[in-house]
Amino acid sequence: MLKDFADIMERALALGGATMAVAAAEDGEILAAVREAARLSLARAILVGDEARIRELAGPEGLPSGARVVSVAAPQAAALEAARLVRSGEAEILVKGAVNSSDFLRAVLDPERGLKSGGLLSHLAAFEIPGEPKLAFHSDGGMNVQPGLAEKRLILENALGALHRLGIEIPKVAVLTANERVSPKMIATMDAKALVDAWKAGDFPGCLIEGPIAMDIAASAEAARHKGIESAVAGEVDLFILPDIEAGNIAGKILLRYARAQMAGIVLGAARPVVLVSRADDAAAKLHSIALACLAARSRP
Numbered sequence: 001m002l003k004d005f006a007d008i009m010e011r012a013l014a015l016g017g018a019t020m021a022v023a024a025a026e027d028g029e030i031l032a033a034v035r036e037a038a039r040l041s042l043a044r045a046i047l048v049g050d051e052a053r054i055r056e057l058a059g060p061e062g063l064p065s066g067a068r069v070v071s072v073a074a075p076q077a078a079a080l081e082a083a084r085l086v087r088s089g090e091a092e093i094l095v096k097g098a099v100n101s102s103d104f105l106r107a108v109l110d111p112e113r114g115l116k117s118g119g120l121l122s123h124l125a126a127f128e129i130p131g132e133p134k135l136a137f138h139s140d141g142g143m144n145v146q147p148g149l150a151e152k153r154l155i156l157e158n159a160l161g162a163l164h165r166l167g168i169e170i171p172k173v174a175v176l177t178a179n180e181r182v183s184p185k186m187i188a189t190m191d192a193k194a195l196v197d198a199w200k201a202g203d204f205p206g207c208l209i210e211g212p213i214a215m216d217i218a219a220s221a222e223a224a225r226h227k228g229i230e231s232a233v234a235g236e237v238d239l240f241i242l243p244d245i246e247a248g249n250i251a252g253k254i255l256l257r258y259a260r261a262q263m264a265g266i267v268l269g270a271a272r273p274v275v276l277v278s279r280a281d282d283a284a285a286k287l288h289s290i291a292l293a294c295l296a297a298r299s300r301p
Contacts, residue, residue: 002135015298018043021091023082024075024099026053033286035064048082075099079107093293095275115270120154125265137239141248158268172233174218175211175241188243264288
């Protein structure tokens with residue numbers, strides 16, 4: 001069980017420092033996160049971008065310990081160069097800086113310099129929620145807009161692979177819908193049943209999956225008892241599979257705004273872990289995401 005981001009950090013540090021390539025590193029919050037990662041010996045950085053601007057933002061303290069700069073002026077070109085550094089093995093993790101997300105993902109998928117693996121890219125978010133005993137993982141609230149059943153299978157496979165690498169041996173999974181009744185009028189319930197049926201047939205080993213299941217049941221064993229629903233995951237879910245990007249986006253932002261949760265996120269399905277953070281994220285969120293990527297990069301199932 002991963003209790004919180006301190007747990008993630010401790011486990012990542014135990015595996016030794018990684019190297020990250022930061023695309024368009026001329027971003028103050030990213031540089032603050034990189035500086036803290038270096039101070040903790042979590043990761044050293046190759047800072048790809050406008051060197052003059054990077055050094056200006058680094059201020060009188062100078063560059064983070066152990067960092068080097070690869071000077072590439074245009075953000076799109078910096079993203080391609082950072083991806084190439086990861087592809088070549090000079091770095092293990094790709095981190096988004098001050099570059100548009102679309103341009104960054106184009107670099108990830110570039111056939112010559114990127115990190116294409118043939119799989120589906122999907123987003124895995126980890127939430128540290130006040131009062132909860134462990135981290136909650138959500139997928140996919142950041143990449144796939146309206147996934148069908150085939151895409152949901154790949155999203156689930158990506159997330160399970162990551163959780164196994166993070167040390168969660170038998171993740172408990174809730175395939176979320178609006179209710180527990182299967183109805184052709186609610187495609188998400190049909191997809192949830194299909195995923196559970198596939199799991200029962202042995203397609204997703206090393207986990208426990210229930211669905212369709214509503215959030216109140218997934219989050220609370222007491223709610224399940226009150227509704228007379230037998231559940232082996234209620235109140236103990238590790239991984240929440242969201243029906244689409246809107247549900248994932250809304251759920252995540254509610255947790256951040258109203259529950260005062262903290263979040264980290266990485267992109268799965270590429271050849272190496274990718275940190276895709278928002279410019280609105282603070283340095284702590286970016287550091288947590290780097291730690292999550294380090295653990296995913298260094299760990300083995």
